[in-house]
Amino acid sequence: MMKSNQTVTPTDPSLVEIREKIQCGIRLNAEDGLSLYRSPDLIGIGAIADEVRRNRHGRNAFFVYNQHINYTNVCINRCKFCAFARDKGDNGAYTMTADDVAERISARKDEPVQEIHMVGGINPELPFDYYLELLATIRCLRPTATIKAFTAVEIDHLATLSGNTIAGTLDELKQAGLSMVPGGGAEVMSDRVRNALFPNKINGERWLSVTEEIHRAGLVSNATMLYGHMETKEERIAHFIRLRELQDRTGGFSAFIPLAFHSKNTGLDNLAQTTAFDDLKTVAIARLMLDNFAHIKAYWVMIGEKLAQVALSFGADDLDGTIIEETITHMAGAKSAKGLTRTQIHDMITDAGYTPVERDAFYQPVLTN
Ligand code: V47
Numbered sequence: 001m002m003k004s005n006q007t008v009t010p011t012d013p014s015l016v017e018i019r020e021k022i023q024c025g026i027r028l029n030a031e032d033g034l035s036l037y038r039s040p041d042l043i044g045i046g047a048i049a050d051e052v053r054r055n056r057h058g059r060n061a062f063f064v065y066n067q068h069i070n071y072t073n074v075c076i077n078r079c080k081f082c083a084f085a086r087d088k089g090d091n092g093a094y095t096m097t098a099d100d101v102a103e104r105i106s107a108r109k110d111e112p113v114q115e116i117h118m119v120g121g122i123n124p125e126l127p128f129d130y131y132l133e134l135l136a137t138i139r140c141l142r143p144t145a146t147i148k149a150f151t152a153v154e155i156d157h158l159a160t161l162s163g164n165t166i167a168g169t170l171d172e173l174k175q176a177g178l179s180m181v182p183g184g185g186a187e188v189m190s191d192r193v194r195n196a197l198f199p200n201k202i203n204g205e206r207w208l209s210v211t212e213e214i215h216r217a218g219l220v221s222n223a224t225m226l227y228g229h230m231e232t233k234e235e236r237i238a239h240f241i242r243l244r245e246l247q248d249r250t251g252g253f254s255a256f257i258p259l260a261f262h263s264k265n266t267g268l269d270n271l272a273q274t275t276a277f278d279d280l281k282t283v284a285i286a287r288l289m290l291d292n293f294a295h296i297k298a299y300w301v302m303i304g305e306k307l308a309q310v311a312l313s314f315g316a317d318d319l320d321g322t323i324i325e326e327t328i329t330h331m332a333g334a335k336s337a338k339g340l341t342r343t344q345i346h347d348m349i350t351d352a353g354y355t356p357v358e359r360d361a362f363y364q365p366v367l368t369n
Pocket of ligand 1: 081082083181182183184185186187222223224225226257259260261262263266299320328329332
């Protein structure tokens, strides 16, 4: 019988080579990334990713008590993959006032929320002061929580609104309460995919340069990849390598989050859901290609609670959070819960043989009673 800390030996010869490279501290290149995607040996790939994960985090698996706020769904970008966005005046279009946001924060006041994750559409009607007011409102009501808000896409828009540079804009946002930046908006960095699915959104180059400024301003941010639509494996690997190069320069990324595409109510509703095989492989390959990222999240909203639990043994070290009320993926047909309790996440982690670590936004353990 195999002991629980014994590793599985890959059966695919290309994986043996990749494993040796990793053990010798040699960085994987694009060809290695593609070999991993081509290999049918999912268990072998997972075992290598798990070795790397265990070297960094042992048996710890992180989660955060967080709350999502999507302040508006009015968006001029109208990406083809998005079920959340609306045009102004459409049925279901909404924009929260600062008072609406205050109400949502206050409704959870008795809960130990560590992180507020706030993103929204690019709504041209909102002035720069609106964003400052949202931040100030949250900071006043939840002074101890980290406000993780506005993707690089929104920050680029806010700089245009304020007439300031990106650095100057970030300065104002920081003063109002911004402490961290979430990872959305890059989707998959490919001009081909962008032209077809999100031509109005800033391109990969711009996303990287805004993110570089975010890091230079002393803010930590995350990175994501939207996969499972029309992108090729080559484009996925190129995306990883561009993120890895920026991380080499700044060290400002905290976590990478693969986002499995959900097609319901989108302009791509003929597409099938990603497979469990692809979801696990993508988590594991992210862990192996993004050797300079500390954290890989298995975002349970996207891949479901059960697969997220399994992903902890395929390179992921974090399940993201309680979330409370997820909207963007549920509008696109996600079947996962809208939120989880702390106990549910705790049990998911222990059940999978890991040690739950409740964290704050910066991965510092939170002492709970
Ligand atoms: O940028 C939009 C994606 C992202 C769909 O930083 C979709 O901690 C699947 O970035 N199917 C927003 N995905 C979510 C995001 C995120 C989530 C959790 C944690 C963090 C973090 C960031 O959601 C968008 C887009 O890539 N998305 N529509 C869809 N139909």
